[in-house]
Amino acid sequence: MSRLRAACSCIALLSSLGAGELLAGDIQANVRDKAGKGVANAVVVALPATPTPGTTGGPSATMIVDQINKEFIPYVLPVLVGSSVNFPNRDNIRHHVYSFSPAKTFELPLYTGTPATPVLFDKPGVVILGCNIHDWMIGYIYVSESPYFAKTGADGKAVLTDLPQGEYVVRAWHPRLEGREEATERKLTVARSGATETVWEIGLLPDLRIRRAPIPGQSGYH
Incomplete structure (x- = not known):
């Protein structure tokens, strides 16, 4: 009986240590x-x-930057490096989204609706978004090398x-x-x-x- 109690106590101790590691x-x-x-x-x-290992980078869910009333929504989007971002155009006119930033250079020529393929952000850094048609449309994607971030x-x-x-x-x-x-x-x-x-x-x-x-x-x- 004493051996059984000792075994149970050992299991309880290991369980508590395991739970502590999750804190x-x-x-x-x-x-x-x-x-x-x-x-x-x-x-x-x-x-x-x-x-x-495992604390930086890696695949993440596809995020969204909307185009509503000729503005990028959200204005700033932080993502983990390796994430993809879709740029749906919810306006009734066409937009031309682009970036010349070193962290990601891309171009989505004039379109409406949602592009078939999201844009992959595979390098850390700040990506400035623009629209060739509407000069005031500016947005930012902050590509983080760490999974620990918030806005x-x-x-x-x-x-x-x-x-x-x-x-x-x-x-x-x-x-x-x-x-x-x-x-x-x-x-x-x-x-x-x-x-x-x-x-x-x-x-x-x-x-x-x-x-x-x-x-x-x-x-x-x-």
């Missing part, structure tokens, strides 16, 4: 401008200080979830970031459970996007 922590990020206001559409990414909401906050415990290099990026993304780097320690908080105060460059012009004699915009 993971979060990073609660807050990105603000110089005036202390939350910055939306910032991407926060955490890279393991000592990368291990800030209107309040400037984002949560990176389920990070294994350990040391991470964390940085923030925004389309109008003043300076280099690498300048935002910091080291954080993520515990086996719970949240680690971090705050950035970043400078923002002026928004130089071309403004949409009103349609003569109408209430809408081009």
Whole structure:
């Protein structure tokens, strides 16, 4: 009987250790401008200080960047390297989507509906989207080499979830970031459970996007 109890205790101990190994922590990020206001559409990414196999890259689900009312929706889309993105045109006119960015150069000539083949983003970096027909249409795809990333909401906050415990290099990026993304780097320690908080105060460059012009004699915009 004592041997049975000992065996059960051993099994329970191993089970608890196994469950503990599944525990993971979060990073609660807050990105603000110089005036202390939350910055939306910032991407926060955490890279393991000592990368291990399986923690970077790899296939991911197909994502979507819509074209609605002659705008890219969302304005900023973070994806994992190896992801594919579809660019459906939901307007009743044709668009011509392209990018000349080193991380991904591609072109989708004038079309409506959804292209038959999504675009594969197989290199990390920032991809700037444009439309040859509508100059004000600008969008961004942030291709992350790490699976641990998140985009800030209107309040400037984002949560990176389920990070294994350990040391991470964390940085923030925004389309109008003043300076280099690498300048935002910091080291954080993520515990086996719970949240680690971090705050950035970043400078923002002026928004130089071309403004949409009103349609003569109408209430809408081009």
